Amino acid sequence: MNQHTRGACFSLPCILVFLIAMALPLRAQHGAKDGEWRFYGGDAGTTKYSALDQINEKNVKQLKIVWEWKAQNYGKRPDFNWEVTPLMVGGVLYFTAGTRRDAIAIDAATGETLWMYRLDEGPRGAVVARTVNRGLAYWSDGKGDDRILLISPGYQLIALNAKTGVPIAGFGKSGIVDLTEGLDRAVVKPGQIGASSPSIVVRDTVVIGAALLTGTAPTSKENVPGYIRGFDVRTGRKLWTFRTIPHPGEFGNETWEKDSWKYTGNTGAWAPLSGDEELGYVYIPVEMPTGDFYGGNRPGNSLFSDSLVCLDARTGQRIWHFQLVHHDIWDWDVAAPPILVDIMVDGKRIKAVAQVTKQAYTYVFDRVTGQPVWPIVERPVPQSDVPGEKTSPTQPIPTKPAAFDRQGTSLDDLIDFTPELHAEALRIASQYKLGPLYTPPIVPDTGGKAATLLLPSHVGGSNWHGGAVDVETGVLYVSSVTNHDPLAVSPADPKRSDMGYVGGRGTGRNAPAGTAPASTSEDGDQSMRLPTRMNTGPQGLPLIKPPWGRITAIDLNTGDHLWMIANGDAPDYVKNHPALKGIDLSNTGKPSRSPLMVTKTLLFGADGNNLFSNPPGAGGNMFRAIDKKTGKVVYEMALPAMATGIPMTYMAGGRQFVVVAIGAAGVPAELVALALP
Amino acid sequence: MHRASAAILFVLLSNAAVPRSVWDGVYTKQQAGRGQSAYREACLKCHGENLMGGEGAPALAGDEFLHHWNGKTAGELFELIRKTMPSEDPGSLSRRQYADVVAYILSVNEFPGGEKELESETESLNDIRIEARR
Numbered sequence: 001m002n003q004h005t006r007g008a009c010f011s012l013p014c015i016l017v018f019l020i021a022m023a024l025p026l027r028a029q030h031g032a033k034d035g036e037w038r039f040y041g042g043d044a045g046t047t048k049y050s051a052l053d054q055i056n057e058k059n060v061k062q063l064k065i066v067w068e069w070k071a072q073n074y075g076k077r078p079d080f081n082w083e084v085t086p087l088m089v090g091g092v093l094y095f096t097a098g099t100r101r102d103a104i105a106i107d108a109a110t111g112e113t114l115w116m117y118r119l120d121e122g123p124r125g126a127v128v129a130r131t132v133n134r135g136l137a138y139w140s141d142g143k144g145d146d147r148i149l150l151i152s153p154g155y156q157l158i159a160l161n162a163k164t165g166v167p168i169a170g171f172g173k174s175g176i177v178d179l180t181e182g183l184d185r186a187v188v189k190p191g192q193i194g195a196s197s198p199s200i201v202v203r204d205t206v207v208i209g210a211a212l213l214t215g216t217a218p219t220s221k222e223n224v225p226g227y228i229r230g231f232d233v234r235t236g237r238k239l240w241t242f243r244t245i246p247h248p249g250e251f252g253n254e255t256w257e258k259d260s261w262k263y264t265g266n267t268g269a270w271a272p273l274s275g276d277e278e279l280g281y282v283y284i285p286v287e288m289p290t291g292d293f294y295g296g297n298r299p300g301n302s303l304f305s306d307s308l309v310c311l312d313a314r315t316g317q318r319i320w321h322f323q324l325v326h327h328d329i330w331d332w333d334v335a336a337p338p339i340l341v342d343i344m345v346d347g348k349r350i351k352a353v354a355q356v357t358k359q360a361y362t363y364v365f366d367r368v369t370g371q372p373v374w375p376i377v378e379r380p381v382p383q384s385d386v387p388g389e390k391t392s393p394t395q396p397i398p399t400k401p402a403a404f405d406r407q408g409t410s411l412d413d414l415i416d417f418t419p420e421l422h423a424e425a426l427r428i429a430s431q432y433k434l435g436p437l438y439t440p441p442i443v444p445d446t447g448g449k450a451a452t453l454l455l456p457s458h459v460g461g462s463n464w465h466g467g468a469v470d471v472e473t474g475v476l477y478v479s480s481v482t483n484h485d486p487l488a489v490s491p492a493d494p495k496r497s498d499m500g501y502v503g504g505r506g507t508g509r510n511a512p513a514g515t516a517p518a519s520t521s522e523d524g525d526q527s528m529r530l531p532t533r534m535n536t537g538p539q540g541l542p543l544i545k546p547p548w549g550r551i552t553a554i555d556l557n558t559g560d561h562l563w564m565i566a567n568g569d570a571p572d573y574v575k576n577h578p579a580l581k582g583i584d585l586s587n588t589g590k591p592s593r594s595p596l597m598v599t600k601t602l603l604f605g606a607d608g609n610n611l612f613s614n615p616p617g618a619g620g621n622m623f624r625a626i627d628k629k630t631g632k633v634v635y636e637m638a639l640p641a642m643a644t645g646i647p648m649t650y651m652a653g654g655r656q657f658v659v660v661a662i663g664a665a666g667v668p669a670e671l672v673a674l675a676l677p
Numbered sequence: 678m679h680r681a682s683a684a685i686l687f688v689l690l691s692n693a694a695v696p697r698s699v700w701d702g703v704y705t706k707q708q709a710g711r712g713q714s715a716y717r718e719a720c721l722k723c724h725g726e727n728l729m730g731g732e733g734a735p736a737l738a739g740d741e742f743l744h745h746w747n748g749k750t751a752g753e754l755f756e757l758i759r760k761t762m763p764s765e766d767p768g769s770l771s772r773r774q775y776a777d778v779v780a781y782i783l784s785v786n787e788f789p790g791g792e793k794e795l796e797s798e799t800e801s802l803n804d805i806r807i808e809a810r811r
Contacts, residue, residue, distance in 0.1 A: 080765035127717045191721070213722070217729030217736065292732075331732070459732060493739050496727040504730065504741055665765055 031471045035651030037088040040135045040198050041466075042648065044275040045340030048468035048597045050649045054656035056601040059676055060625040060635045066657070066675045067111035068640075072668040074098025074116075081609070081644050082661040082669035083134045083196070083464070088650040093659065094148050094162070095671070096133040096198075100125065103136060103150045103160060109652035111673060115165035117150070117158075119176075124154035129194035130211045134272060134464070134645070138162065139201040139233045147171075147233065149206055151195040155179040157208060159236060172236030179208060182241060185224050185265075193224045195270070197337075197464070200282060202275035202313035205230045205239060207282045210268030215290055215331070217492070217502035221297035223290045226268015228309075230316050240316025244268065244286055244304045251318065252303030260298040266290045267305045271464050272337035274353070279368065281319060283340065283353055284309040287333035292458065293441050293503035294329060294489045296388030301326040306334055308355050308363065310370060320370025324355070324363055326392035329384065329440055330487075331458030331503075332358045336466030343474040343556045345373055354469070354556060356478045359437060360405035360461040361398050362554060374400035374559055384440035386489055388500055395438050400559035404552040405461050405480040406544075408436040409453045413544045415537060417583050424538035429453065432486055432506075441487040444506040450486065451506025453536075455544065457485030465646065468596040468603070469556070470628060476554045477603055477628075479567065479594035484544050486536055539579055546570070546588035551596070551605060553631060563631035567594045568607050571618040592619035595660070597647040603628045604649075604658060609642030619643075623660070623674075641667040698806045699751065702791020704780035709790060712781025715774045719763045728785050738785045743809040751795070752803030755779050772797035 031049030032042035042048045055063065072078045075098035086095035093108045103117040119125070130153070137149040146162035157179055159171035167175025179195075180188040196211045210226030228242040244267040246253040253261055267289045275282040289298050289305045306325035311318055325332045339354045353367035364373040378394035406413065411434070414425035432453035433442055441452045454460075460483035467478035488506030492499045537543030549567035554560070566589030569575070575585055594605035603626040609619030619642040625635045645661030655675050663669035697703060716724075723734035730736035735745075746754060759775045761767050770778070776797040784790060796802060 077769065078766065127721065129722070131722060191717075191726075213726065214731040216731045216734075217725055217727065219725070219727045219729075490741070492729075496729055496739060502729055504736065665767060 032650070036090070037086070037648045037650050038138055039087065039200065040085055040137070040272050041274065041337055042597075044200065044202060044277055046272060046274040046337040046466065047339060047341060047471050048646060049471045049599070050597075051600045052649055052651060052656050053600040054651070055599070055658065055676060057625070057627065057634050060602060062676050063635070063637060063658070063674045064677060065639075065672050067673045069106055069111045069113070069671040070668065071097040071670055074102045074104075075100035078668035080663045080665055080667065080669060081132060082663050083132050083645050084661045085135050085646045085648050086659060086671065087136055087138050088648065088652075089138055089146070089162070091652055092162070094136050094138065096135055096150065097669075099131055101133045101150070101153050103148060103158075103165065105162070105165060108650060108657065109655070111671070117160055117165040117167075119152055119156070119158065121152055121154040121156070124190045125152065127191035128153040129155075129191055129213050130196040130270070132196045134196060135198045137199045137201050137206065139204070139206075149199050149201065149233070151179070151199060151208065153194060154190065155194045157199070157206065157231065157236070159233070170235060177231060177236045177238075179229075182229070182238065183224050183227060188224050193226065193268070197270060197272040200273040200275050201233055202277055202282050203280045204233045205313045206233050207273055207275070207313060209270060209273055209284065211270035212266050212268055215266060215288075215292040217497060217504070218290055218499055219496065220498050221290055222263040223265025225265045226270075226287070228269060228284050228311065228316070230313065239314070242284075242309070242311055242316045242318065244309075245289070246303065255301040255303040256298065257300040260300065260302075264289045264298045264302070267302070270333070271335050271466070274338040274340055275313060276340055276351075276367065279351075280313050281367070282311050282313045283338040283367065284311060285334035285336065285338055285355065287335070288325070288328040288331060291499055292329075292331035293487060294386065294389065294499060294501040295327050296386070296390075296500050299390050301392060302328075306332060308334060308338060308353070308365070310367065322363065322365060322370060322372075322376075322396075324357060324361075324396060325359075326395060327390070329389065329391065330359075330438070330454065335463045337464075339467055339469050339476065340367060341469045341471055341474055341476070341556060343373075345557060352556060354467075354476055356404070356462040356467050358456060358458060358461040358463060360403045360407055360456055360480055362401045362404060362476065362478065363398055364401070364556060364559070372398070374398060381438035382435055382440060385446065386440065386443055386501060389440070391440055401554045401556075402561060404478050404554065404561070405456055405550065406482050407455065408439070409434040409455045409484065409544070413455070415541060415543065415545050417580055421538050421541070421579060425543055428537060428543060441489050441503070443501075444488045444490060444504075451488035452486070453484055453543075454487045455482070455484040456480075457483050457487065459483055459485065463593060465593040465595055465608070468598040470598050472600070474556045475562065475628065476556050477551060477596050477598060478554065479549070479551050479596055479605065479608070481549050481591050481593055482544065482547060483591060484536065484542075539577065541574060541577060541579070542591070548591035549589035549593065549608070551594050551626070551631065553628075565626070565631040565633075567592070567605070568620055568622055568624075571620065573618060590618065590620050594624075595643050595646040597649065597658075598628065599649060602626065602634065604647050606639070606643035606647070606660070609644055609664065639672060640670075644669065696804050696806065698808045699783055699788040700808060700811045702789050703751065703793070703805050704783055704790055704795040705792065706784070706790045708777050708780040708794045709784035712777035712779070712784075715770065715778050716781050719770060720778065723764070728782065737782050743786065743807075746807045747809040749807050750803045751779060751783075751805035751807060752799045752801075754782070754807065755802050756799055776802075
């Protein structure tokens with residue numbers, strides 16, 4: 001199937017845009033400008049790049065924590081997994097904080113709190129689809145009307161005066177727009193839909209994505225659709241809705257067979273969005289439809305699920321799209337923000353967009369036209385034998401760049417630190433169906449196998465952390481985890497779900513079923529705290545070989561990998577494992593994604609931590625400065641806890657700061673600011 | 678029921694040292710209701726509205742759950758939850774709230790409610806066996 005939007009790229013506006021783009025001198029994506037950080041990802045293109053250079057490879061060793069801002073008392077309960085990246089505008093940091101997702105402004109130089117905005121949503125805010133928060137959006141008319149855009153846990157859009165934190169009276173209803181309205185469902189219950197990532201403002205339009213409850217074992221095949229919507233940043237008036245699940249007569253409706261468009265939901269965009277102010281386009285990473293591992297209720301390819309969609313920011317008109325996974329039954333949402341960068345390929349300058357994914361591919365397109373920069377070809381893939389399931393015969397595979405993490409499972413992948421562990425790993429693996437990427441889940445005990453062993457699993461590869469790109473060189477840095485998981489679908493208990501089949505981990509003897517090994521220390525010791533989710537491998541170890549976490553540098557001008565490094569050494573639960581005494585574990589990488597940010601001088605990263613570290617908390621406290629050309633770690637320092645958000649950088653009072661959110665189980669979230677003495 | 682056997686049953690139920698099972702009405706409906714509220718705030722986002730599990734979170738109801746917990750005790754379930762959940766802040770609920778959540782889990786798995794609330798002392802809970810089938 002031709003993925004390209006037929007017709008759209010040959011339309012007059014598109015041709016005009018293309019001609020204008022060709023005629024003008026190409027303006028690179030600049031990253032964060034003027035020592036500020038105005039978007040979640042630094043700039044609208046989510047490059048996470050800043051041209052600042054005060055902190056460099058020579059003086060980085062002098063970095064010290066200069067202030068901390070504690071989020072502990074924001075919300076009824078402390079937040080421990082704060083995925084936020086602050087904005088910095090005019091010497092003020094803006095961010096969301098706490099389990100109630102308050103909006104906060106602090107002095108960028110000192111960390112002093114300037115204002116806070118708290119919305120008590122009552123029951124609406126008590127049960128929410130997502131409690132994690134990644135930050136805010138900012139807009140200014142350039143004449144003194146400066147606004148902060150917040151999406152509340154209960155899915156309301158709030159416009160605040162950036163100077164005071166007071167809601168803008170002329171925006172929506174007293175500053176608030178109810179985002180649960182207009183979703184083509186008679187009733188939208190509290191907690192069904194929300195957002196974890198901020199909106200993005202392009203061409204005076206606030207573009208909103210959506211996050212819903214996870215769909216491993218949904219209660220129903222029916223859910224709320226996660227439409228993308230645009231609102232006028234001045235008035236809050238809804239300008240457009242882009243139906244990610246199209247209605248009859250709309251492009252792509254036929255890809256929802258048996259009227260499944262009528263009831264299927266999800267298909268939102270929960271990762272951060274990106275945009276190009278100059279083109280007037282927004283780039284939307286769309287997740288999968290309802291039912292993470294069983295698609296029998298939604299036969300067809302289900303456009304625009306698992307697609308990268310380019311929309312006109314002012315009208316919501318689709319410019320182009322590309323579906324990255326057809327009929328997803330692996331939970332391979334497009335989970336990372338698209339990265340916009342200008343590159344030079346075979347002597348031709350291209351305004352590109354790079355999309356990194358959970359299955360460890362980087363899909364690179366001309367962001368004006370949607371044409372793949374390197375061919376993406378439809379290749380035959382294994383087919384499902386689950387009753388009622390109809391998998392796509394092919395999947396789109398990029399010919400370049402190569403995958404940035406391991407894909408598919410075989411006996412060659414199993415850990416072999418010692419002959420005993422390898423033998424045990426072989427025994428465990430023999431319970432599972434192994435195979436290449438896109439091997440579907442099985443019903444437990446099919447062919448004598450407990451489940452399909454999936455690599456990367458739905459929590460492997462890249463995720464919302466995405467990557468960072470050096471806008472001067474076109475080199476993309478992406479962090480990923482080599483995370484496998486058994487995956488099976490079992491008949492759903494009709495009392496609890498009308499799905500037919502729901503996801504699980506099968507019947508393997510070592511399948512993590514919520515058990516935890518005996519505690520080996522007091523609860524307070526982070527390094528040895530009880531894992532809540534065991535590994536599948538021998539004695540609680542990963543089943544597959546390291547590295548379990550890595551950073552890869554990819555030259556987007558050539559599509560070639562430049563280097564790959566493990567993300568630190570082994571997590572403590574591996575280092576302290578009795579079966580691994582005396583074995584060099586210095587280069588295994590932490591099984592968590594390094595949160596990356598790049599400046600003129602250095603690449604910054606960290607051990608990282610997120611809910612999906614396996615086991616949770618298997619990250620570490622190290623923060624690193626890395627040589628961009630070689631991947632060599634120039635300097636590392638321990639933070640008080642794990643980096644949970646993406647770092648950002650800015651200038652305040654003539655000083656360059658690096659700010660990152662940290663926290664860990666039992667260590668309430670805070671921001672730390674690093675600077676030279 | 679004879680008065681005598683009712684009295685014996687009362688003695689059995691009121692004596693924590695006597696082994697009981699989840700079929701013996703070990704929680705109250707009101708307690709399960711409180712547990713549901715706590716579950717919705719602290720557990721739902723990972724374990725799902727129907728307790729069927731989610732990304733990295735096992736099912737807390739149904740065959741997979743019962744298969745795993747069959748033969749273990751309510752005390753073990755209580756302790757596991759208390760020590761490891763919510764994953765970002767283990768132990769942050771009160772003992773009573775953890776007991777309420779266990780009561781809710783029992784109710785969703787269709788074990789009958791009774792007149793007496795599930796205790797929040799691990800020792801007492803260790804006397805309550807989880808039996809998938811009566």
